[in-house]
Amino acid sequence: MSGTEHGLVGRTAAELATSIASGEVSAVEVTQAHLDRVDAVDGPAESGVHAFxxxxxDGALAAAADVDARRAAGERLGPLAGVPLALKDVITTSDMPTTAGSRILDGWRPPYDATIARRLREADVVVLGKTNMDEFAMGSSTENSAFGPTRNPWDMTRIPGGSGGGSAASLAAYEAPLAIGTDTGGSIRQPAALTGTVGVKPTYGGVSRYGLIACASSLDQAGPCARTVLDAALLHSVVAGHDALDATSIDQPVPDVVGAARRGAEGDLTGLRVGVVKEFGGEGYQAGVEARFNDAVAQLSKLGAEVVEVSCPNFVYALPAYYLILPSEVSSNLARFDAMRYGLRVGDDGTRSAEEVMNRTRGAGFGAEAKRRIMLGTYALSSGYYDAYYGQAQKVRTLVARDFEAAFGRVDVLVSPTTPTTAFPIGERVDDPLAMYRNDLCTIPSNLAGNASASFPCGLADEDGLPVGLHVMAPVLADDRLYRVGAALEQAYAGSWGGLLLNQAPELKESAS
Structure with missing residues (x-):
């Protein structure tokens, strides 16, 4: 299906916003078109995409109708007014359930909106619903969701990445033009790479975490997901900015990401220094992934960028350090789900103690991966092991940050493949946690250091015809550099394979149509 054949759902968010603002089409028409698309292809986990x-x-159509009424009344609305969006189900919303992909929160309706949800509503963005995810954002495939896996629209037998596979798949299936994800170790960027979409992890603290159900508080960061670089930039500008409700929020101006995307689309990267990370490549990397990555680097050079190799030796220790720091924070954050305050409660018949009810509830409510990480983290934080494990991991984190600092003293951005492989078959790595964890090899350092990073489509692997992502990393609060590079690459590829990734909906299997 081409974008033209798709009608309204084939347009970019920027195009939709312009059409709505001009009166060519109403926000209600746009919203209904996307809801119809969801009805057509999303379906249950057994057969459909299952992004939502x-x-x-009803809520989306009411919000769209309000946009139309206020525009008719002459009100000045935001740049994305009336454009539909899919929201990852780890972000609290007072008018919809928020489950974090877990049975322990099945049906829970928060009493408040997250700051990011509030800013979307204030910008008149239409929220279609909540997307599927690995439980509490723990996973790289969306197979750890308590409500069944999401499928990759490029190949319905394969995973869409994780933890934000639902948000990425909703874009690739043309169910929404925009989405919000969260990224703890690659959960925005990795699904973007595997679905041929754009995913940006802003600088830590650049987008408020207030109302984002915590996985690992020092690593979690919400960010924009889209099918084009400009769309992601427009969404970034809506949700970013200081928030007094978030103690980790940065009180600094938001970088001009929209202007950077527009400048990048001019196709000139003269003066930009690009560092290729030496440690990310070779054994364990799929040949087709490396080929497309090398093509993208060559393209950046053609656009005027100076390309050099950069060594970041401590990046090889980022993965084990991350899988000590993250579980440690998980064990602390998930302690609040105790069956006493909200969410699931099992065995409370009046005959059992609070401790037994808590034990039964957590046993029934948490999935295998959540339990695994809680136990790992509790052990790492225990007396006698804290310094040997958690303390050492934090020292490695400092070394990773120093590697970034040294590299950015030489270059403006760093690049690598986003993932070592393309999307793997559903079920292939479920019983091999270490193989699953390695999928985040290239993305984890940016979470440890807190700098900005993004994944942009850079072609299809020869072996399987599946999308490959280029991972771009920029210094703290230099998020605009990501958009300049991504937009230049997007423009350079337009009309070749880029036409497939950016303008053509992947063929969905008959069972989902």
């Missing part, structure tokens, strides 16, 4: 856990059709 909850679709708020």
């Amino acid at each position: 856990l909850h679709v708020d059709a």
Whole structure:
């Protein structure tokens, strides 16, 4: 299906916003078109894409109607007014359930909106519903969702990445033009790479975490997902900025990401220094992934960038350090789900103690991966092991940050493949946690250091015809550099394979149509 054949759902968010603002089409028409697309292809986990856990059709249409009424009344609205969006189900919303992909929160309706949800509503963005995810954002495939896996629209037998596979798949299936994800170790960028979409992890603290159900508080960061670089930039500008409700929020101006995307689309990267990370490549990397990555680097050079190799020796220790720091924070954050305050409660018949009810509830409510990480983290933080494990991991984190600092003293951005392989078959790595964890090899350092990074489509692997992502890393608060590079690459590829990734909906299997 081409973008033209798709009608309204084939347009970019920027195009939709312009059409709505001009009166060519109403926000209600745009919203209804996307809701119809969701009805057509999303379906249950057994057969459909299963990008959504909850679709708020009535709420979305009411919000769209309000946009149309206010525009007719002459009100000045935001740049994305009336454009639909899919919201990852780890972000609290007062008018919809928020489950974090877990049975322990099945049906829970928060009493408040997250700051990011509030800013979307204030910008008149239409929230279609909540998207599927690995439980509490723990996973790289969306197979750890308590409500069944999401499928990759490029190949319905394969994973869409994780933990934000639902948000990425909703874009690739043309169910929404925009989405919000969260990224703890690559959960925005890795699904973007595997679905041929754009995913940006802003500088840590650049987008408020207030109302984002915590996985690992020092690593989590919400960010924009889209099918084009400009769309991601427009969404970034809406949700970013200081928030007094978030103690880790940065009180600095938001970088001009929209202007950077527009400048990058001019196709001139003269003066930009690009560092290729030496440690990310070779054994364990799929040949087709490396080929497309090398093509993208060559393209950046053609656009005027100076390309050099950069060594970041401590990046090889980032993965083990991350899988000590993250579980440690998980064990602390998930202690609040105790069956006493909210969420699931099992065995409370009046005959059992609070401790037994808590034990039964956590046993029934948490999935295998959540339990694994809680136990790992509790052990790492225990007396006698804290310094040997958690303390050492934090020292490695400092070394990774120093590697970034040294590299950015030489270059403006760093690049690598986003993932070592393309999307793997559903079920292939479920019983091999270490193989699953290695999928985040290239993305984890940016979470440890807190700098900005993004994944942009850079072609299809020869072996399987599946999308490959270029991972771009920039210094703290230099998020605009990501958009300049991504937009230049997008423009350079337009009309070749880029036409497939950016303008053509992947063929969905008959069972999902």
